[in-house]
Amino acid sequence: MSRPIILTVDDDPQVSAAIGRDLVSQYGGEYRVVQASSGAEALGVLTRLALRDQPVAVIAADQRMPQMTGIELLSQARAHAPGAKLLLVTAYADTDAAIRAINDIGLDYYLLKPWDPPEERLYPVIDDLLGDWRQANRDLTAAVRVVGHRWSDRGHELKMFLASNHVPYRWYDVERDAEAQRLLDLAQAGPADLPVVLLPDGEALRSPSILELAGALGLRTAARQPLYDVCIVGGGPAGLAGAVYAASEGLSTVIVEREAPGGQAGQSAAIENYLGFPKGLSGADLTRRAMAQASRFGAEMVLARDVVGFEARGPVRAVLLDGSGEIEARTLVVATGVSYRRLEAAGLDALSGRGVYYGVNAGEASQCRGEEVYVVGAANSAGQAALNLSRFAKRVVLVVRAATLGDTMSRYLVERVTATPNIAVRYRTEVVSGRGDGHLETLTLADRDSGATEEVPTSWLFVFIGGSPRTEWLGPDVVRDAMGFLVTGHDLMHPASPARWPLARAPFALETSVPGVFAAGDVRLDSMKRVASAVGEGAMAIYLVHRYLATV
Numbered sequence: 179m180s181r182p183i184i185l186t187v188d189d190d191p192q193v194s195a196a197i198g199r200d201l202v203s204q205y206g207g208e209y210r211v212v213q214a215s216s217g218a219e220a221l222g223v224l225t226r227l228a229l230r231d232q233p234v235a236v237i238a239a240d241q242r243m244p245q246m247t248g249i250e251l252l253s254q255a256r257a258h259a260p261g262a263k264l265l266l267v268t269a270y271a272d273t274d275a276a277i278r279a280i281n282d283i284g285l286d287y288y289l290l291k292p293w294d295p296p297e298e299r300l301y302p303v304i305d306d307l308l309g310d311w312r313q314a315n316r317d318l319t320a321a322v323r324v325v326g327h328r329w330s331d332r333g334h335e336l337k338m339f340l341a342s343n344h345v346p347y348r349w350y351d352v353e354r355d356a357e358a359q360r361l362l363d364l365a366q367a368g369p370a371d372l373p374v375v376l377l378p379d380g381e382a383l384r385s386p387s388i389l390e391l392a393g394a395l396g397l398r399t400a401a402r403q404p405l406y407d408v409c410i411v412g413g414g415p416a417g418l419a420g421a422v423y424a425a426s427e428g429l430s431t432v433i434v435e436r437e438a439p440g441g442q443a444g445q446s447a448a449i450e451n452y453l454g455f456p457k458g459l460s461g462a463d464l465t466r467r468a469m470a471q472a473s474r475f476g477a478e479m480v481l482a483r484d485v486v487g488f489e490a491r492g493p494v495r496a497v498l499l500d501g502s503g504e505i506e507a508r509t510l511v512v513a514t515g516v517s518y519r520r521l522e523a524a525g526l527d528a529l530s531g532r533g534v535y536y537g538v539n540a541g542e543a544s545q546c547r548g549e550e551v552y553v554v555g556a557a558n559s560a561g562q563a564a565l566n567l568s569r570f571a572k573r574v575v576l577v578v579r580a581a582t583l584g585d586t587m588s589r590y591l592v593e594r595v596t597a598t599p600n601i602a603v604r605y606r607t608e609v610v611s612g613r614g615d616g617h618l619e620t621l622t623l624a625d626r627d628s629g630a631t632e633e634v635p636t637s638w639l640f641v642f643i644g645g646s647p648r649t650e651w652l653g654p655d656v657v658r659d660a661m662g663f664l665v666t667g668h669d670l671m672h673p674a675s676p677a678r679w680p681l682a683r684a685p686f687a688l689e690t691s692v693p694g695v696f697a698a699g700d701v702r703l704d705s706m707k708r709v710a711s712a713v714g715e716g717a718m719a720i721y722l723v724h725r726y727l728a729t730v
């Protein structure tokens with residue numbers, strides 16, 4: 179593949195020469211920097227590049243140009259280079275227009291002139307944009323290939339694992355893709371071996387477990403050290419933030435994650451309320467950045483391992499891993515969030531992973547192309563999923579028990595959901611059963627007022643009806659409420675709480691009833707259930723870890 183293009187557009191020859199020079203010196207090895215001096219010329223260049231199928235990574239346009247402004251150009255450029263990242267180069271006076279363009283044309287970033295020194299003001303921005311572009315345009319030729327049945331729950335499990343761990347893969351459906359049979363022949367695999375995973379080095383894994391797949395991909399599944407300062411269970415926003423702060427502050431840190439880093443936030447197609455990202459960012463993007471940051475500071479990540487037990491061994495806090503193995507640390511941060519609540523409706527359990535899904539990833543969303551899909555739920559997660567799926571599906575039906583969305587979903591999402599032509603909302607409705615031979619084929623919906631039922635044909639149901647914490651593994655000494663949320667700090671001293679706090683000092687704010695065991699994020703009683711608060715609590719837990727360590 180030829181080098182991807184960075185296109186700059188500026189009518190001022192001096193500014194144009196300066197940005198061209200800075201970009202070539204930094205990115206010239208990997209990218210080709212092409213320059214245009216007007217909007218019209220840039221559109222001509224983009225048309226030629228599109229005809230030659232040459233990828234455009236970034237278009238950086240000056241706002242103030244005669245005939246066509248930068249924003250006008252960038253909005254038209256989308257059609258020629260759909261995946262390109264759009265950067266507006268602007269003077270301070272045009273800041274308002276640039277901010278509006280984030281909503282209006284999907285502007286990715288605006289850069290204020292002058293950008294000197296480029297190491298501080300230009301390259302970090304371009305690095306970010308190129309990182310996002312590369313992530314979305316990874317060369318799939320070297321990727322992992324998975325061959326299986328479209329409706330196999332094992333196949334679904336493997337795809338979910340690969341997608342959420344950011345491993346690029348190609349999916350081959352044995353019934354639909356001719357190439358699938360060729361790959362099975364090459365691997366000398368038969369129907370009993372499905373799903374088969376072919377690794378880039380040619381190794382074929384026959385119906386591998388998640389642990390086997392993780393090991394084969396080189397993901398770490400065991401801890402390296404005998405004892406850590408802090409062990410964090412759960413790699414969602416709270417856990418990842420904790421890992422970044424702990425490792426950056428010199429604590430030996432390990433984080434254990436059973437599915438994939440990112441947690442619930444990793445499922446979000448667009449987090450729009452997280453500080454510092456005016457355009458929003460996807461959960462996958464946030465996770466990728468957080469993981470890079472945590473690893474850069476030296477946090478160790480143990481993946482595809484479920485923590486199933488906890489023991490306080492004198493000053494040591496130990497967690498037991500599924501199968502075998504354990505990790506010992508001086509402190510423990512529980513950041514296990516919540517898991518999706520199951521939808522209680524006849525027949526759905528047997529179809530889970532075969533048309534009935536809890537959460538949605540990019541792979542599934544694109545497999546619904548041209549089909550009618552159902553989403554159950556009325557909170558932000560359901561709204562985001564409906565919007566995400568509406569990009570591929572012919573029609574999305576959002577099934578809502580209440581008479582309105584306004585009480586449970588943020589206004590900006592309600593507005594978008596109701597304005598999207600291929601999303602229909604069915605209020606006062608619930609799913610009462612699902613049927614299908616091997617995979618979901620029909621759902622029965624009931625009107626909550628009249629009781630009338632209707633059977634609708636569909637192969638896709640995505641469920642977002644909230645979550646509950648899974649904290650049984652912590653055992654009886656760690657106090658929880660009736661739902662399983664961890665009680666911390668002040669709340670432990672409440673007269674209604676079982677009086678289990680064992681020390682003379684009061685517990686720290688995020689400390690549980692076992693000293694040195696902290697809770698952060700959605701798993702904590704009365705937490706706010708947002709990305710920002712989870713990140714904040716993850717960071718704060720580490721501050722408290724330091725204070726605890728000073729006492730022992």
Ligand SMILES: Cc1cc2nc3c(=O)[nH]c(=O)nc-3n(C[C@H](O)[C@H](O)[C@H](O)COP(=O)(O)OP(=O)(O)OC[C@H]3O[C@@H](n4cnc5c(N)ncnc54)[C@H](O)[C@@H]3O)c2cc1C
Pocket residue numbers: 411412413414415416417434435436437438439440441442443444445446447448449450451452483484485486513514515516517558559560562563648651698699700701706707708709710712
């Ligand atoms: C689809 C969706 C969209 C959302 N959109 C937004 C939004 O736009 N803005 C916003 O502010 N919030 C949003 N939220 C809420 C937000 O994602 C959560 O509040 C946040 O992720 C909580 O972070 P956490 O780290 O506490 O827990 P989680 O994100 O739940 O992460 C917990 C992690 O722990 C792991 N884990 C659990 N148990 C174990 C175990 N025993 N062993 C090992 N690992 C374990 C899980 O696999 C998981 O990865 C959204 C949620 C969803 C589901």
